[in-house]
Amino acid sequence: MKALVAVKRVVDYNVKVRVKADKTGVETANVKMSMNPFDEIAVEEGLRLREAGIVSEVIIVSAGVQQCQETIRTALAMGADRGVLVLTDVELQPLAVAKLLKAVIDKEGPEIVIIGKQAIDDDCNQTGQMLAALLGWPQATFASKITISGAEAEVTREVDGGLETLAFKLPIIVTTDLRLNEPRYASLPNIMRAKKKPIVPMTPEELGVDVTPRLITLKVEEPAKRQGGIKVGSVAELVDKLKNEARVI
Amino acid sequence: MSVLVIAEHDNRALKPATLPAVAAAAEIAIAAGSDVHILVAGKDCRAIAEAAAQIAGVAKILLADDAALDHGLAENWAPLLVRLAAGYSHVLAPATTSGKNLMPRVAALLDVMQISDISAVVSPDTFVRPIYAGNALATVQSKDAIKIITVRGTAFAPAAAGGGSALIETVAATGSAGLSEFVRAELSKSERPELTSARVIISGGRGMQSGDNFHLLEKVADRLGAAVGASRAAVDAGFVPNDYQVGQTGKIVAPELYVAVGISGAIQHLAGMKDSKVIVAINKDDEAPIFQIADYGIVGDLFKILPELDEELGKRQQ
Ligand SMILES: Cc1cc2nc3c(=O)[nH]c(=O)nc-3n(C[C@H](O)[C@H](O)[C@H](O)COP(=O)(O)OP(=O)(O)OC[C@H]3O[C@@H](n4cnc5c(N)ncnc54)[C@H](O)[C@@H]3O)c2cc1C
Ligand SMILES: Nc1ncnc2c1ncn2[C@@H]1O[C@H](COP(=O)(O)O)[C@@H](O)[C@H]1O
Numbered sequence: 001m002k003a004l005v006a007v008k009r010v011v012d013y014n015v016k017v018r019v020k021a022d023k024t025g026v027e028t029a030n031v032k033m034s035m036n037p038f039d040e041i042a043v044e045e046g047l048r049l050r051e052a053g054i055v056s057e058v059i060i061v062s063a064g065v066q067q068c069q070e071t072i073r074t075a076l077a078m079g080a081d082r083g084v085l086v087l088t089d090v091e092l093q094p095l096a097v098a099k100l101l102k103a104v105i106d107k108e109g110p111e112i113v114i115i116g117k118q119a120i121d122d123d124c125n126q127t128g129q130m131l132a133a134l135l136g137w138p139q140a141t142f143a144s145k146i147t148i149s150g151a152e153a154e155v156t157r158e159v160d161g162g163l164e165t166l167a168f169k170l171p172i173i174v175t176t177d178l179r180l181n182e183p184r185y186a187s188l189p190n191i192m193r194a195k196k197k198p199i200v201p202m203t204p205e206e207l208g209v210d211v212t213p214r215l216i217t218l219k220v221e222e223p224a225k226r227q228g229g230i231k232v233g234s235v236a237e238l239v240d241k242l243k244n245e246a247r248v249i
Numbered sequence: 250m251s252v253l254v255i256a257e258h259d260n261r262a263l264k265p266a267t268l269p270a271v272a273a274a275a276e277i278a279i280a281a282g283s284d285v286h287i288l289v290a291g292k293d294c295r296a297i298a299e300a301a302a303q304i305a306g307v308a309k310i311l312l313a314d315d316a317a318l319d320h321g322l323a324e325n326w327a328p329l330l331v332r333l334a335a336g337y338s339h340v341l342a343p344a345t346t347s348g349k350n351l352m353p354r355v356a357a358l359l360d361v362m363q364i365s366d367i368s369a370v371v372s373p374d375t376f377v378r379p380i381y382a383g384n385a386l387a388t389v390q391s392k393d394a395i396k397i398i399t400v401r402g403t404a405f406a407p408a409a410a411g412g413g414s415a416l417i418e419t420v421a422a423t424g425s426a427g428l429s430e431f432v433r434a435e436l437s438k439s440e441r442p443e444l445t446s447a448r449v450i451i452s453g454g455r456g457m458q459s460g461d462n463f464h465l466l467e468k469v470a471d472r473l474g475a476a477v478g479a480s481r482a483a484v485d486a487g488f489v490p491n492d493y494q495v496g497q498t499g500k501i502v503a504p505e506l507y508v509a510v511g512i513s514g515a516i517q518h519l520a521g522m523k524d525s526k527v528i529v530a531i532n533k534d535d536e537a538p539i540f541q542i543a544d545y546g547i548v549g550d551l552f553k554i555l556p557e558l559d560e561e562l563g564k565r566q567q
Contacts, residue, residue: 016516024387038498066485076392094353095362118498123380124365129323129353138324138428141350154432158491159346160445160500162436165324168429178284178481178498179491214362218375218388226523229544231535235557238529238547239565246527246544248506249449249473249562 003046003055004110005080006101007039007062009071010121023219035071038116040183041176043075043144045114048181054148057081058107063092063100069199076194077186083199088211094210098130103207105135110171111155117142117175128175138168144179250338251308252278255351256289256301257343260319263300265446266343268407270400275306275343275408276504281338284308288333289416290326292319298417305409308416315422320431323351328423330355338373342346344399350488352399361393368404382497382520402445403503403524421562437490444495447476449506452495453488456511456532456551460488465555466510472562478502480512496521511551514539531555
């Protein structure tokens with residue numbers, strides 16, 4: 001079976017973002033962009049399934065501006081087989097991304113689709129669940145362990161109370177959590193090889209998807225800054241401050 | 250049209266996470282001149298519906314009791330929600346792992362964009378939500394007919410759990426979609442308060458060096474009646490289970506007192522705790538970023554400071 005992995009180009013997780021002066025968004029010009037960290041985990045899981053002989057091919061999809069090609073290239077350098085780039089300058093929201101992914105899935109016919117649980121820019125945590133809904137497939141969200149046998153998958157999920165294991169019928173959508181695996185680095189030979197791997201461009205129009213945003217961002221502001229406090233010299237002083245100044249113990 | 254809130258429960262008790270979501274719903278309902286209903290769905294959950302009926306300011310409880318609704322399987326819950334949503338202007342759930350799992354599935358089936366993790370209600374169609382690990386706050390307006398929303402629990406003062414007397418109405422379930430099945434759960438057991446509703450939290454990071462060393466934190470936690478949390482690094486290293494993780498991609502907390510021990514203060518960790526009322530940092534590196542947001546910092550070796558803290562608190566308790 002084929003695996004399809006969705007990767008998003010986001011502001012790198014080490015960047016301290018700045019809100020634009022005109023409050024329309026955050027500054028992304030001259031800012032380091034990277035693959036969403038949860039998507040690196042998704043790519044890695046696809047590769048491991050291929051290495052285990054469960055999956056025959058790992059297809060990478062990214063939607064957005066032309067530079068998303070670099071993000072796909074990174075996944076190909078990790079070892080994925082080929083890419084699909086859905087090109088648009090429109091701001092994409094999760095419902096639109098889910099519709100685009102569904103259209104690509106309808107063409108490609110994968111039986112396992114792996115998505116990050118959350119993009120670290122919009123912090124939406126929606127796309128995988130929405131895609132599962134549109135396809136009528138089950139959703140194994142926040143996965144920390146995947147076992148596939150035959151036409152079934154058993155997935156352990158990170159939930160608020162601990163861990164939960166569910167069984168699903170394939171085809172399936174999986175969204176990755178932090179402990180699913182540790183993504184590999186691309187080796188130099190693989191980076192070279194990735195340059196020759198195909199990336200097919202498409203547009204939302206070709207896929208028949210209306211990507212018009214449903215949510216209108218009225219403004220983006222900086223949150224109230226927290227005032228720094230003081231350093232205390234001893235544990236006794238700390239306890240005294242907590243009791244008599246802050247009154248929290 | 251009324252506002253519907255999905256109750257969070259484990260079949261034994263209504264979870265505190267429900268109450269801030271009810272508070273957010275009440276703000277919307279007041280602005281829209283409507284009222285708040287709660288859906289209690291699950292298996293053998295009438296007692297939960299009775300508890301939900303006590304919540305102040307709620308007009309009606311919908312009770313959907315069916316074996317297929319056990320364990321919160323999104324594949325089975327979503328069709329029920331889609332049917333019920335037709336009668337509501339807004340459907341809200343707490344932004345817990347169950348709310349985050351379920352709500353986008355419902356939104357997509359209704360062809361609406363979900364509004365995730367709201368931290369304020371501006372008007373019935375406009376909400377504030379943190380983005381970029383809380384480093385920016387977006388005010389967004391939804392033009393969709395039905396608003397599907399998850400609620401950040403720390404951003405709304407919980408509705409009162411008592412004083413209400415809502416009617417309970419039974420609604421038909423929609424059965425099993427036959428796509429997913431519960432196998433087992435390995436839930437962390439603890440006598441301590443739940444992280445997201447604790448008044449005091451003490452969290453350990455990579456600086457703790459091992460899971461065994463967490464007993465140093467636990468001793469202090471017991472003195473303070475605190476919950477114990479952790480950074481991602483401590484969870485990844487296997488010191489503590491995943492449900493201890495506080496942060497952008499773990500739990501969002503805002504206790505009266507948060508004590509960070511051996512935690513450097515990465516953006517992703519701060520995202521989960523910077524709204525705490527009072528923050529204490531214990532770290533041997535006096536340049537650790539955590540000190541920039543701490544009200545009280547103490548520079549030193551945690552293996553020396555934690556036992557001292559335990560002793561000092563012990564003295565004062567006598
Ligand atoms: C996609 C993504 C999501 C993430 N989500 C989260 C999240 O939800 N929550 C989260 O916490 N992180 C998250 N992270 C990780 C985050 O970036 C940091 O790596 C992590 O928070 C670091 O944990 P730490 O502070 O325990 O470890 P470190 O950064 O290694 O800090 C350890 C600290 O302990 C101090 N120390 C060491 N020994 C002692 C001692 N004996 N006495 C006193 N102090 C000592 C050191 O001075 C240091 O400051 C995420 C990262 C990514 C990429
Ligand atoms: N523009 C995009 N292109 C490809 N994948 C995406 C895109 N946006 C979101 N995704 C996928 O959906 C996941 C969750 O994103 P979100 O729902 O926005 O938090 C990401 O980790 C990606 O796997």
